[in-house]
Amino acid sequence: MELIHLLELENFVSIPIKLTIHGSEEEDRPVWMEKKIQSVRLCPDGTHVRLYFDHHHFIAVPKESEIIRQKHEWSAYDEKSSLRYLIKKEGGGYHD
Numbered sequence: 001m002e003l004i005h006l007l008e009l010e011n012f013v014s015i016p017i018k019l020t021i022h023g024s025e026e027e028d029r030p031v032w033m034e035k036k037i038q039s040v041r042l043c044p045d046g047t048h049v050r051l052y053f054d055h056h057h058f059i060a061v062p063k064e065s066e067i068i069r070q071k072h073e074w075s076a077y078d079e080k081s082s083l084r085y086l087i088k089k090e091g092g093g094y095h096d
Contacts, residue, residue, distance in 0.1 A: 006049060008067075009040045009087075012074060016090040021059070023082055032088075051087075061085050 018032040039052045048060035065076035065085070072089040 006040050006042065008069060009037070009049070009051070009074065012087055012089065013037050013040060018086075018088045018090065019059075020086050022084055022086075034090075037087075059085070 014036065017035055017037060019035045020030050020032050022029050035053050037051050038054060041050050041052065042048075042063075043050050043060060046063070048062055050058045050060050052058040061076050062078045062080070065078045068075045068077075074087045076085045077083075078085075
């Protein structure tokens with residue numbers, strides 16, 4: 001299992017992305033949200049990586065999540081919550 005490294009997310013900063021978070025395969029899939037990540041920072045206690053969309057709004061991905069990287073896609077799976085976080089670059093072949 002590979003842990004989240006802040007630098008691997010730098011390729012997704014300041015560009016249009018699609019983002020979704022979903023649970024198990026049996027659950028309905030939420031729609032992709034169009035976002036732009038402004039910064040990537042570690043949370044104060046060091047357990048999560050925060051993806052900021054502006055100065056106040058962010059999502060926090062557990063640092064211990066299992067990571068899968070592809071050319072235009074990054075995903076993290078948190079086994080404790082059974083949540084998958086998916087980020088795709090615009091034009092990276094995402095499916096709605």
